[in-house]
Amino acid sequence: MLPPEILEESSMPRQQDLLQGTLDMLILRILSVEPMHGWGITQRVEQMSDEVLQVQQGSLYPAMERLGRKGWVISEWHTTDNNRRARYYSLTRAGRKQLESQARNWTRLSAAVNRVMQKA
Amino acid sequence: MSWLLELKARILALFRGGAMDRERAEEMQYHLEEAARRNLDRGMPADEARRQALLSFGGIENVKEMCRDERGTRLFEDLMQDLRFGLRLLRRNPGFGAVAVLTLALGIGANTAIFSAVRAVIIDDLPYFEPDQLVILREVTPRTPDLLFSIQDLEAVRHRTSAFSAIGAYALGQFVARGDGAADLLRGSRVSPDFFTVFGVTPSLGRLFGNADFMPGARSVVISHAAWVQHFGSAADAVGRALWLNREPWTVVGVMQASFDVGGALWIPMVWPPDLSMSNRSNNLYVVARLGNNVDLSRAQASVAAAMESLRRERPSTNGDTGGRVAKLSDTGSPFVRPTLLLLQGVAGLLLLIACANLANLFLARATDRRREFGVRAALGAGRRRLVRQLLIESMLVATIGGALGVMISYLTVPTLVSAAAWTLPRADSVGVRLPELAFGLGLGILTALGFGSVPAVAASRSDVLKSLSCTIHATPGRGTRILRSVLVAAQVCLALVILTGATLMIKSAARVYSLPMGFEARNLVVAEVPFSPSYVSEDRRREFRHRLVDAMQGRLGARSVALANSMPYTSARMVPFSVAPLNAADKPAFHIMPFRVVSENYFDVLRIPLVQGRLFVPDDRAGHARVAIVNEQFVREFGGRNLVRTRILSRRAEFVVVGVVGDTRNFALTQPPEAAVYAPLEQEGADALSIAVRGGDTATIVHSMREAVMTLDPDLPVVRPEQVGAKMSRVDAQRGFYLLMLSLFAGLGVTLAGVGIYGVLAHVAGLRTREFGVRMALGAQPGEVKALALREGLRPVMAGLLAGLVGAWWVTDLFRVNAVFTAQLFQVAPHDPWTLVSALLGFLVVAATACYIPARRTARIDPATVLRAE
Numbered sequence: 001m002l003p004p005e006i007l008e009e010s011s012m013p014r015q016q017d018l019l020q021g022t023l024d025m026l027i028l029r030i031l032s033v034e035p036m037h038g039w040g041i042t043q044r045v046e047q048m049s050d051e052v053l054q055v056q057q058g059s060l061y062p063a064m065e066r067l068g069r070k071g072w073v074i075s076e077w078h079t080t081d082n083n084r085r086a087r088y089y090s091l092t093r094a095g096r097k098q099l100e101s102q103a104r105n106w107t108r109l110s111a112a113v114n115r116v117m118q119k120a
Numbered sequence: 121m122s123w124l125l126e127l128k129a130r131i132l133a134l135f136r137g138g139a140m141d142r143e144r145a146e147e148m149q150y151h152l153e154e155a156a157r158r159n160l161d162r163g164m165p166a167d168e169a170r171r172q173a174l175l176s177f178g179g180i181e182n183v184k185e186m187c188r189d190e191r192g193t194r195l196f197e198d199l200m201q202d203l204r205f206g207l208r209l210l211r212r213n214p215g216f217g218a219v220a221v222l223t224l225a226l227g228i229g230a231n232t233a234i235f236s237a238v239r240a241v242i243i244d245d246l247p248y249f250e251p252d253q254l255v256i257l258r259e260v261t262p263r264t265p266d267l268l269f270s271i272q273d274l275e276a277v278r279h280r281t282s283a284f285s286a287i288g289a290y291a292l293g294q295f296v297a298r299g300d301g302a303a304d305l306l307r308g309s310r311v312s313p314d315f316f317t318v319f320g321v322t323p324s325l326g327r328l329f330g331n332a333d334f335m336p337g338a339r340s341v342v343i344s345h346a347a348w349v350q351h352f353g354s355a356a357d358a359v360g361r362a363l364w365l366n367r368e369p370w371t372v373v374g375v376m377q378a379s380f381d382v383g384g385a386l387w388i389p390m391v392w393p394p395d396l397s398m399s400n401r402s403n404n405l406y407v408v409a410r411l412g413n414n415v416d417l418s419r420a421q422a423s424v425a426a427a428m429e430s431l432r433r434e435r436p437s438t439n440g441d442t443g444g445r446v447a448k449l450s451d452t453g454s455p456f457v458r459p460t461l462l463l464l465q466g467v468a469g470l471l472l473l474i475a476c477a478n479l480a481n482l483f484l485a486r487a488t489d490r491r492r493e494f495g496v497r498a499a500l501g502a503g504r505r506r507l508v509r510q511l512l513i514e515s516m517l518v519a520t521i522g523g524a525l526g527v528m529i530s531y532l533t534v535p536t537l538v539s540a541a542a543w544t545l546p547r548a549d550s551v552g553v554r555l556p557e558l559a560f561g562l563g564l565g566i567l568t569a570l571g572f573g574s575v576p577a578v579a580a581s582r583s584d585v586l587k588s589l590s591c592t593i594h595a596t597p598g599r600g601t602r603i604l605r606s607v608l609v610a611a612q613v614c615l616a617l618v619i620l621t622g623a624t625l626m627i628k629s630a631a632r633v634y635s636l637p638m639g640f641e642a643r644n645l646v647v648a649e650v651p652f653s654p655s656y657v658s659e660d661r662r663r664e665f666r667h668r669l670v671d672a673m674q675g676r677l678g679a680r681s682v683a684l685a686n687s688m689p690y691t692s693a694r695m696v697p698f699s700v701a702p703l704n705a706a707d708k709p710a711f712h713i714m715p716f717r718v719v720s721e722n723y724f725d726v727l728r729i730p731l732v733q734g735r736l737f738v739p740d741d742r743a744g745h746a747r748v749a750i751v752n753e754q755f756v757r758e759f760g761g762r763n764l765v766r767t768r769i770l771s772r773r774a775e776f777v778v779v780g781v782v783g784d785t786r787n788f789a790l791t792q793p794p795e796a797a798v799y800a801p802l803e804q805e806g807a808d809a810l811s812i813a814v815r816g817g818d819t820a821t822i823v824h825s826m827r828e829a830v831m832t833l834d835p836d837l838p839v840v841r842p843e844q845v846g847a848k849m850s851r852v853d854a855q856r857g858f859y860l861l862m863l864s865l866f867a868g869l870g871v872t873l874a875g876v877g878i879y880g881v882l883a884h885v886a887g888l889r890t891r892e893f894g895v896r897m898a899l900g901a902q903p904g905e906v907k908a909l910a911l912r913e914g915l916r917p918v919m920a921g922l923l924a925g926l927v928g929a930w931w932v933t934d935l936f937r938v939n940a941v942f943t944a945q946l947f948q949v950a951p952h953d954p955w956t957l958v959s960a961l962l963g964f965l966v967v968a969a970t971a972c973y974i975p976a977r978r979t980a981r982i983d984p985a986t987v988l989r990a991e
Contacts, residue, residue: 038147039154057151057177058186061144065190069129087147 023055023063025106028091028099031073035090037080038064064089072098133191144187152177198506199513206514213486217518219876220482224522224568226869227475229529230468232553232561234862236534238461240551246450247379249320250410254449255417257287257407257424261441269405271393273431277444280427283420284409288315290383291390291404296653296838298364299351302831303838305651306347309383309406310390316342318410319382326359326374333373334389341370344385345378367653367836379550382408401438408449421446459939460859467622467866470615472568474870477612478877480572481605483515485884487576488601508577515573516566523565527558537862575604606917609881613921613968614928616867616874621929621960623867625936628956629949630860639785639794640689641728642849646822647688648842650810650830659806666802666810668833670720673814676825681815683726685719686807689787690848693717694809698798700759701768701775709770712758714796715787716771718807723799724750724782726815734765734780741779742803749776754784755796769798776800790849791947819844871967878971882914886975893979894987907980914972922961922968929957 030036030044042055067073072095080086091099133140152173159169177183188197210217245251257277259267269277269289278287290309297306316328323342333340341363343351352358352372362369363386370388383406411420424444431439487494494507531553538551579601650669656662666684673682687693696716699709717723721737724730732753741748749769756764764778776798784794814822823842830839841848850857886893893906936943936951949956 037150039151042151057148058179058183061148061183062186062190065144065187069133069191070126071129084150084153085146086150087143 022106023059024067025099025102026053027060027063027067027089028072028095028102031089031091032096032099035076035078035088037086037088039086041089067095070098071095130191130193133193134196137188137191137193137197140191141184141188144184148177148180148183198509202510202513203517205510206517209514210517216482216486219880220479220518221522221525223475223478223482223873223876224519224565225525225529226873227468227472227568228523228526228561228564229533230471230526230866230869231465231564232527232530232557233534233537234461234465234468235560236530236553236557237538237551238465239556241461242458244550247377251450252448253285253411254318255284255409255411255420255446256449257409258445258447259403259428260443260445266445268403269407270401270403271405272401273428273439273442274405274407276431277424277427280430281420281423283412283415283423285412286314286318287407287409288312288318289390289405289407290315290387292384292406295365295386296367296651296836297347297351297386298836298838299347299358299361300353300355301351302827303364303836304350305838305840306386307384308386308388311383311387312390315383315387315408318408319380320410321377321380323374324377325356326372328374329387329389334391336391338389339368339370340373340389341365342374342376342387343372344376344381346381347385348375364836367655409446417446417448464859464862464866467619467863470619471866471870471873472564474612474615474873474877476568476572477608477615478873478880479515479518479568480575481608481877481881483511483572483576484579484601484605484608485881487511487579488884488888511577512569512573515569515577519565519569519573520562523562526565527553527561530557530561537858575608579604605881606920609878609917610921610924612874612877613918613964614925616870617922617925617960617964618928618932619863619870620867620964621925621957622932622936623863624960624963625933625946625949625951625953625956626860626863628953629947630857632948633790636786636790638689638790639729639783642845644816645727645845646814646819646826646842647691647845647848648812648823648826649691649840650812650837651840652808652810653834653836656808659808662808662810663803663806665833669812669829672829672833673812673825676829677814677817677822681722681726683720683723683813683815684802685717685723685811685813686802686809687715687717688727688811688813688845689785690845691811693787696771696798698755698796699770700764701770711770711772712796714755714798717797717799718802718805719799720802723813726813727785729785730783732781732783733763734778736780736782737799737801739803741801743806745804747774747776747804748779748801750780750782750799751778752782752784752794752797752799754794755798756781758796771798871964874964875967875971878914878918878968879974882910882972883975883978885914886910886979889979890982891987893982894984897982898984898988903980903982906982907976910976910979911972914976915968918968918972922964925964926957926961929960933957 026045027041030041030048036044038060042057042060045053045055064073064075067089068075072092073089074092075087075089077085078088155173155176156170159172160166162169164172174180246254248254257269257274259269259273261267271289274287274289289312292307292309295306295308296303297308298304311329313329313331313334322328324345325348326342328342329340332338343358343363348354348358351363352361355361358372358375361372363372364370365386365388376387409420411417415423421444424446428439428442428444432442497507498504534551534553652662652665656665670682670684693715694717695713697711697713698716699711702709719737721739721741724736734750737748737750751764751769756762765781767778769776769778782799785797786792786794787797812826814826823839826842827839830837889910893901893910896906897903930952933951933953933956936946943951
């Protein structure tokens with residue numbers, strides 16, 4: 001099993017290693033707003049991160065498989081605005097709970113990291 | 121609960137794998153198209169937009185594969201794939217599959233069969249309530265380490281110890297019993313009030329004894345399941361009906377469960393004698409007890425010992441040297457059965473080891489043939505673990521099929537084996553192949569699969585991809601594999617020789633036993649006893665009964681020969697002291713105790729005992745004429761070997777004139793030397809016991825008419841154990857027969873398996889070296905030389921195995937010398953009998969040489985031209 005990863009666009013000179021599991025949390029966060037298909041999720045991540053983060057397809061779909069297996073998201077086929085069939089993912093109740101706890105952890109963790117970085 | 125959800129998702133994914141793949145593909149297709157459209161929007165040309173979308177997506181198949189990994193069914197899917205592949209291989213190579221599966225099935229079948237007996241006899245609990253708490257009590261004196269209790273001592277112990285929650289006793293006896301059908305002699309017992317309480321058993325019908333049943337005059341009987349079937353035809357209303365015991369009516373109050381057989385086939389209340397003085401002490405009580413709460417065996421033992429000690433001080437004249445002994449009930453009973461069964465299980469284990477070595481070699485040979493396949497797979501990216509797993513799964517597959525087949529073999533053979541062993545196996549009725557045996561067999565299969573499967577798996581995982589790709593089919597395997605193969609062959613040869621030696625020893629001993637002359641013709645001879653009841657006090661009445669019985673039997677069976685006697689070989693005999701009348705009247709006669717058979721005139725004809733000297737009995741040898749007797753040759757030998765015809769012999773009460781000498785007979789067991797015997801004419805001597813012998817014809821018919829004839833003459837007389845003398849004999853000798861049968865079977869199997877193993881390896885090697893041999897012959901080697909070369913190399917590991925086997929065999933024969941269980945099996949054969957070793961060795965060598973010769977001969981037939989052209 002490969003670790004979920006978020007890669008920066010290769011053209012960008014800055015390298016950032018993101019923590020494992022972050023992609024899962026981002027997906028859950030985006031789906032918490034509204035149901036979304038895979039393509040839409042990648043677009044939304046890019047937009048919301050001001051194009052800093054780009055989701056590699058090779059990570060997205062295995063992540064969807066994993067989230068589905070854990071019962072955090074479910075999927076349904078719907079027709080899109082331009083009349084195409086697409087698979088929409090939405091959060092389950094367990095997924096919502098998971099998002100809450102992951103978000104809490106993230107806040108605590110990033111705050112801690114920030115404190116260390118500022119004091120040092 | 122989240123793990124439950126996840127499990128559900130994984131299981132669903134197992135069945136929906138295909139649909140999930142398709143959905144994922146469609147979804148990704150959509151993704152690609154959207155990405156391309158965005159690129160178009162950004163102003164890229166159509167081709168470029170598509171190309172960039174694909175590029176940024178990465179490998180589509182790769183992503184699909186990663187999704188599948190995430191689904192968590194990967195391992196299972198791979199396993200299924202390996203399994204399907206394994207099955208395909210087996211189907212494509214049915215010869216290999218059949219040999220492998222059969223080899224294993226035989227090994228596992230043998231183990232499972234023995235295990236079913238081991239389970240019933242050793243592992244399973246006795247069918248009583250908390251059987252661990254049950255103990256037996258015995259008395260001990262310096263002369264006899266194992267004495268039954270007397271009622272006086274039991275009462276004293278009962279009042280002096282509190283180690284037991286209940287103490288029960290029973291005294292064995294024989295009863296002439298009659299219910300609905302014919303009378304029969306049953307073993308039964310008188311039991312104390314607490315007898316059933318100790319075991320914690322309940323009846324299947326009616327009730328057990330209450331206090332009222334122990335009052336004088338009460339006649340209540342509890343009967344066994346078997347007696348219920350035999351005497352009441354399993355009637356539901358048997359309770360309350362009468363069972364005639366020794367011609368007195370008793371009331372059946374209960375029917376016991378089938379599993380309960382302590383004390384025989386029926387139980388009656390034991391009435392305590394009013395006089396408990398020591399003068400009429402008799403040690404006839406079997407004592408069983410249940411340990412009290414928190415009392416262990418050693419405390420119970422100490423408590424009983426203390427009680428007996430105080431008795432010793434109290435009445436030194438009668439109890440001066442009497443102690444007590446306590447033993448677990450589960451540890452008692454046939455002391456030889458446990459070790460012997462375990463021994464057989466051990467031999468079966470050796471057999472499985474041989475099968476295992478065989479399979480390891482088979483799989484090793486096949487792995488050699490498949491080197492290219494593995495090379496290709498490794499080159500295509502299959503990991504070592506995957507290859508090893510593939511090989512292990514293939515061996516598991518063979519093991520599972522073989523294990524299932526083995527359990528089936530044991531299922532089919534165990535009933536036959538049990539009926540052969542019924543007389544030596546306690547609790548034979550609970551021996552059978554059931555669920556535990558199935559689990560045992562399949563478990564053994566998996567264990568062996570790990571054993572024989574890991575050998576080629578490790579060999580394959582070590583192999584070098586490049587080397588295996590470049591080698592041709594005919595390249596011989598590496599040195600390591602060759603050595604491993606020889607070691608495996610040597611190991612199975614060694615094991616097979618050990619088993620064969622043990623079996624040969626026993627076969628030899630059995631041949632000695634069975635070749636002993638019986639002294640009479642045992643085939644087609646049915647013998648039964650008819651014990652007279654007290655109403656046959658007068659000899660006149662008995663004579664009348666005998667005459668009418670012979671008439672009735674001859675009427676029913678035609679003119680077949682029916683002989684009567686007071687006893688026959690293999691029935692209980694009357695022992696009487698006899699002596700030859702001293703030549704000198706002043707000398708005291710020297711009496712020897714021997715069977716005294718009072719026989720009908722045709723007795724010697726019917727039993728086919730040869731006349732050696734003098735004459736047989738004639739009609740004139742009857743009451744009122746001179747008392748005559750016939751002696752056997754052993755009698756003559758014991759009394760000086762001179763001619764005894766027309767001399768006088770003495771019992772303590774009478775004097776006979778010897779009219780003839782007949783041959784000796786073996787009367788109790790084959791292994792017992794013939795004893796001296798005296799025969800007297802029935803019409804002259806009379807007899808208070810009666811045995812019948814009928815020669816020829818169908819056993820069932822004879823037994824039926826015997827029962828019918830006795831029944832019409834007197835329904836109260838039982839016909840006891842009517843059966844072929846052969847059946848009686850084999851019961852006496854059953855243990856030898858059973859172990860002999862099992863060991864011979866195992867030895868045969870072991871030798872066959874080893875032979876097949878040797879052959880398999882050699883045939884494979886010969887196949888691999890066809891080209892080499894072809895080249896040798898093309899260069900001038902004679903076919904004979906090539907053959908000799910192949911034979912020599914094939915026999916080398918066999919010889920090594922035989923050498924190791926000789927050491928093992930010596931150790932096994934030593935076991936026959938040291939261990940009582942083994943020693944008891946031997947008759948007139950020395951444990952270290954050199955001929956046994958030599959004959960086992962030679963026998964095995966013949967098998968091994970044949971197994972080597974067949975493939976070797978094939979190499980000699982190689983046509984060099986064909987071989988060289990084929991390259």
